[in-house]
Amino acid sequence: MSHFDTVVMVDWSGGNDTGPKPRADAIWACVARMGRAEAPQYLRNRCLAEDWLAELFEEEQAAGRRVLAGFDFPFGYPAGFAKAVTGSADPFALWAWLERRIEDAPAGNNRFDLAAEINRRFGGKGPFWFNGLKRDIEGLPRRKTGYVNPFPERRAVEERAPGTFSCWQLGGTGAVGSQVLMGLPVLARLRQRFGAAAWPFERLDNWLAFVEIWPSLTVGSVPDGWIRDAWQVHEVARLVSGLAPEKLQNLLNVENPEEGWIFGVGQEDELRQIAAQPPRLSNDCFALPPGVNWTPVEDALHMLEARLHPVTGIETAGVDQATGRVLAEDVIAERSNPPLPNTAVDGYGFAGGRGPGVHRMPLVSGRAAAGDAPGQVREGAAQRVLTGAALPDGVDTVVLQEDVTLSAGEITFRGPIKPGANTRRTGEDVQQGDVALTRGTRVGPAEAALLAAIGVRQVPVHKPLRVAVVSTGAELVEAGATAADGQIFDANRPMLLEMIRRLGHQPVDMGRVGDDRAQLAQLLDQAADQADLILTSGGASAGDEDHVSALLKEAGAMTLWRIAVKPGRPLALGLWSDVPVFGLPGNPVAALTCALVFAAPAMARLAGAPWLTPQGFEVPAGFTKAKKPGRTEFLRARIRDGRAEVFLSEGSGRVSGLSWAEGFVELPHEAVEITPGTPVRYIPFGSFGL
Known part of the structure; x- marks a missing residue:
């Protein structure tokens, strides 16, 4: 079975607890469904990671979903090792052997000592190397000087995957060996607890599958602002969850019963091409439930919302180029806003509030203005401060200049005034590290200002949704042309093109076509090559000259939604060369009504934004x-x-x-x-x- 509802990708670590702040060389995980990845999860140690995975698996199993869990370390060792250690070539015997012997806690583990114990069985000079502890360990060399390996240095699959590291190396760059020693015991426990099947050793007929995946095989360069491990699990989860079942089945069709295998080796170029493309909609995304005839508007909108997902690619854009685009990921503040405490008014700053009555304070020389580096004001004194200035050290309160009398080097004012009055705190607007804008937000002038204020230079955004418009009908002529009796000017096309532009998408004018099925099919082919969505008007019902619905039906991906709406009713929905088609009514009022009510929220969703529910x-x-x-x-x-x-x-x-x-x-x-x-x-x- 090759269909999985949920994909989780895990970047493992063999080291100790990495602390509360997200960082590289730690454990990262990401969940994705139908080609859409959630925000990566930072897991600071293996104990937390195992608990997180167990909780996820419990939830997915209760929901009846099939799960593929990818891990970035080898599931097996080079041929001969398992039998030499356990007496059996069965890789699961080695999993169980390690699970009984590995001792693990957030602050430390025994992986170096266990590796040395294994080495001593074979003469004490290999196969493992690199002692990462301060103390010497008999049988475990710190370097490869005098190193002797009684087993192959690499698995067969690693000979075909340049850049992979040996599973015998326990430390330094590419310390895969520590990941294996500390990861296989966890997989052994989770496999036994949840009945998982491990690839390629077992048939993946269970609801949970473990698959060895090396992210660097297909994931390209890391965008600015991303931690490499977080980006890689995100992209792998997105890629694998969006693969067609038949493609996934082909990728999983390998045999290597002892050493294991790396997912996708031999098909890297094709996977990279797939990864660069957004997921397409499924052929049955517009199918109506059995027995449905006339569909209420609310039901139609709910079905569209549930079945559509973003289909546009993702790219990185500078903040000055991002306006009008939809954010593909949450944006994290790189700097607090304001970055330092500052004054909200022109006035005089000092430390602490003051009670009722008249107060006199000496005034120090100079002033603090916007852009000045913070100075210092001694206790009991005040300094002139201007709006937006960073508060000098020793200042936390500001009194308005109009409430102050200035004379002979001192200020006089009447209290009370609270501590912190007329000032702004550091990060009062946004704190560094906070999510400033969420995925799906369309960047407008206000969002551009916020991005600039928090120090963000580039953001991941969805590429613009390209929407093709096709007018159909023999009665149509171009506006301004000579119209014969029985002909009308094409009003729908300019109306829909302008609507698309105002909604923030990229209109693609495909012109008009008469009631000629062959010409219409050719025009739809061209539109599918140039656009992510096609809007047609006219020919969407079930009459003799309704060629849009007829062609979509012939293509095997058409549903005529008879919607209980006025004006409108027939709405032909389907796919043409994997591109969604909205067949709108021909009358202009019905066309615009259906376009706004049904197509506008669908376009927003396909473009990466949340489902649009108009405010009434x-x-x-x-x-x-x-x-x-x-x-x-x-x-x-x-x-x-x-x-x-x-x-x-x-x-x-x-x-x-x-x-x-x-x-x-x-x-x-x-x-x-x-x-x-x-x-x-x-x-x-x-x-x-x-």
Whole structure:
């Protein structure tokens, strides 16, 4: 079985506890599902890491999810070692042997002594080397001087993977040997507790699989601001969780019953290419549950929210180039804001507050202005300070200049004034190391200012979502051209292109096509090459000339969502060459309504942002309407004199109503009777992102 719901990648460590602050050469782990990775977890020692993994496995098992757990150390030793030590070539016999003998605690372990004990069995000059302790250990050399290894220096797979390190080296750069000695006992316990299968020694038919993965095989350069180990587990988890089941099955189809194997060796180039691409949507992402015919708006939105995920790639951009882009990861403050305590007003600074009454204080020479390095003020004295200046040492309180009388080298003011008055604390806005902006945030002017203030120069962002627009219909001609009887100008395309631009995406104008299925298929091919999402208008129902839905059906990836909505109803959803297609109605009012209600939040999600739920407001109605049950209705509306008024005609072809309106009044699925003053939900177009 090659389908896994959850992937967790672990970067292991053979050393001692690394302390509370995240750092390199420690244990890092990351969980991913469907090609989307969570924030990496820093685990300061192996005891905490084992408990964290056990808790994760318990939660995943209870949820009925299959888990692939990757670890970055060898699962086996070169041929002959297991049998020489345990009497059996079974790698699990060696796992169990080590689990019985390794003693581990956050502050230290016995790995060097156990390695020396093994060496003494074979003459005391190998196979292990590098004693990392201050005391000498009989049988364990500090260097390879006089080193003798009775076993192969490397496994067969390591001969095919340049850059890997020997499992016999216990310290220094690439101390894989310590990772193996300290990691296999943990795997032995977790395997026994949860019934895991270890690759490639066993068939992966269980709900939990352990797989040896070397991140450096496929993970490229580390972006600025990332710890290498954290970046690698993040990228590996994202890559493996996004692999198609058949591809994953092919990668796992290897045999090496004693030594083990490194996932992906021999297919590195292909994996790097896959890693560079964002995950695509599954072929059944738009499938409706059995028996569903007319879908309420709320249900349709919930299904889209649950099934869509970001499809755009990730790149690093400078803060000055990030505006309008969606953050691909949380941004950590590199500097506190403000970086030092400072004054919020022009005035005079001193230490401590003062009680009621008149206070006189000597005034020291000079002043503190914004940009000055902090000076020092002696106890009991005051200094002139200007707004934004870093507080001098010995100053924690500022009195406003207008509350002070200045004379003969001293200031006089009337209390009380509290300690800390009129000052800003270090990190009062954002503390260094805090999450300043979360993944999925679209960077605007305010976010750009915050990024600059906390010292961030570059951020990981999603590439812009490219949205292609195709108009269909033999009746359409370009605006300004000569229109024959029976023809109309194409209003949908300029409308949708501008909507896409205002929503922060990259519009791709594919033009229009008549009612010709072959030409439409060719245009969709071109659109799929140039865009991440395709919006079509017209031809989305089930009639003779509804070629969009017909082509998507022929491609085997089409669902006609009959949505209980007015205006609108038919919404053709499908995939064309793995690119999602939203087939909108042909009438302009219905096209824009469906685009804003359904496509806009979908585009935001595909672009890496959170699902967009437009903010509505309850206002009194300025109109009368009796609505029957069975459909959600969106009326073109605007606010005048505190009331919602609606466009006189509800016809889908009345384009002027879109220009007249400033938002929608949303009427619920149920029957309602509206008279002037009845509360209704008004959603301004700005809530959709326009």
